[in-house]
Amino acid sequence: MCEYTRKRVRVYGSTRKEALAKLTEKIATSNHGVPTPSAQGSVATFLTYWLETVAIHRLRENTHTRYTACTRLYLIPSLGRRKLAKLTAKDVRTWLDQLRTTCQCCARGLDAARDPNAPEAAGRPRCCAIGKCCGNRLSPLTLTYVHSVLKSALEHAVREEEIPRNVARNVRMGTPRPRRFEPLTTQEARAFLAATHGHRLHALLELALHTGLRKGELLGLRWEDLDLASGTASIRRTLQRTNSSGLTALPTKTQSSERRIALPTPCLRSLEQHRDQQLQERGAAGTGWKDSGYVFTRPDGSAIEGATLTRHFNTLLRRAALRRIRFHDLQHSAATLLLEQGVELVVIKELLGHAHIGVTATVYAHVRLRLQRDAINLLGNALRHPAEPAPRPDGDDEPPLCAASVR
The missing domain is CATH 1.10.150.130 (Tyrosine recombinase, N-terminal domain)
Structure with a gap:
């Protein structure tokens, strides 16, 4: 048995003919569903x-x-x-x-x-x-x-x-230009890692540069998420500050962000040393230890604020005499360096937890263009006649990509 619902609709027009036309249009629209x-x-x-x-x-x-x-x-x-x-x-x-x-x-x-008389207003445009x-x-x-x-x-x-x-x-909006970022070069990445040696968060920063994990994902890592024997880490949550709950662990942003990644050998050694250091800090804290279960904590065992990590990061940048970048640029640095080493885009997409490979391809389009140029130059050298002189690199061109790995 079909049930029909009736709905009263009013139309208005300056003349009877205009009102009848509007009513006819509404009836036709309704008949089309x-x-x-x-x-x-x-x-x-x-x-x-x-x-x-x-x-x-x-x-x-x-x-x-x-x-x-x-x-x-x-x-x-x-x-x-x-x-x-x-x-x-x-x-x-x-x-x-x-x-x-x-x-x-x-x-x-x-x-x-x-x-206008407040100290913080000085120098601001009125x-x-x-x-x-x-x-x-x-x-x-x-x-x-x-x-x-x-x-x-x-x-x-x-x-x-x-x-x-x-x-x-x-309404169509023009495609905005993606936010520019300045990833670390191979030499800058080496200098940064050298500056982190001896710092209590060295393992975190080394892991960020090697794997491209986000700040919240690093701070949300728990020891049960790590399998140091097999060399893997499971990314299940992100640590963020919210208005209602303060610093709290939340699920990853998307289903693709929840992933399992491989850990490089240098990070495994650093994590083992970090675990030993945390056990020493736990013994020194005694009853004041706060067992949060996180891999990277404060000296009393409590979770680390994102702003606190940013301050440590900026201090280490100054120690290494490097330009100031965002912490998120470590992820861009890791992806850029991997691309320059010839790693496939789909592998980087899975490592970074992007939902679609198009996101990875769009963000790192400039790196792919540089790699395409090098590939075309290699092909040109292969097809060059032996009697022809080898082409000289242009002085205005960028230097060739460094093939050395970041250690």
């Missing part, structure tokens, strides 16, 4: 409902916090008053264009909330308060992120048949 919009509230109302009822159960806590901040700062102030059912692709495109060209200091009133805008605009990456938040929210509205289509998907 396209849901009739039922949302009567504003965009702000739906975004609040989506964040508090739906997204909070499906997103990681830190991701939900970022989504909430994007909604509060960029979505609701500009699009919040519009009716959800009447939101168009033109509205979204106009909003993004305005967001792209608007100074955030002016839009959010940061100058009004800043005390945007628009001195009649000159500082031009603090959103980066293309941030614009793409904000656009993706709106797309996710409207996609749920489509699934709940609040709106017939996701108008944010009809």
Whole structure:
């Protein structure tokens, strides 16, 4: 037995003919199975409902916090008053264009909330308060992120048949340039490892440079995750600070991030020495020892904060007289060095825990182009006639890739 539900729909027009045309269009749309919009509230109302009822159960806590901040700062102030059912692709495109060209200091009133006599305000530009805008605009990456938040929210509205289509998907954003990173060269990597010798976190930093593990994955390693006899490590969690639970262990970001990797021989020796050192620290701490179970801990056994690890990392960079980079650049350094040694892209993808090999190929496209150039030059040398003189390398070309392994 079929059940039918009846829904009253109102249409308006300046003439009877216009109203009849709109009604005919809605009836035809309904006959094709396209849901009739039922949302009567504003965009702000739906975004609040989506964040508090739906997204909070499906997103990681830190991701939900970022989504909430994007909604509060960029979505609701500009699009919040519009009716959800009447939101168009033109509205979204106009909003993004305005967001792209608007100074955030002016839009959010940061100058009004800043005390000009405060010590921390010294040297900062007084945007628009001195009649000159500082031009603090959103980066293309941030614009793409904000656009993706709106797309996710409207996609749920489509699934709940609040709106017939996701108008944010009809607005195309230019592909932002990936964030540039400066990986360590082979010589710089050697200098960095030399500077870490004697440091209590030497095993962690050596493991980061050899395997490309992320900061949270390194800090979340537990001793039961390591099999030093077979030389493997299981990546099952990441250690992060959240607003509700503080420093806590969370599952890996994706299913691909949960993986098993091989440990190089130098890291195995360092981990064994680190285990002996931790046992000595445990004996020295006595009853004050906090048995967290993590491989890398503070001297009292408690977990290490990510910010604390970053401070140690920056100190060691200065000791090695190296340029300042992010801790995450150690992962890029490991992948770049592996590519330069001829390791296949699929192996690096599995080592880094990327969900798709396209992510690995995109991030390290510049390295692949250099390798392609070297491969083409090798082929050219092989096909060169013996009587022809060998081509001289250009002075402006980059030096040849170093084939020495990082030890």
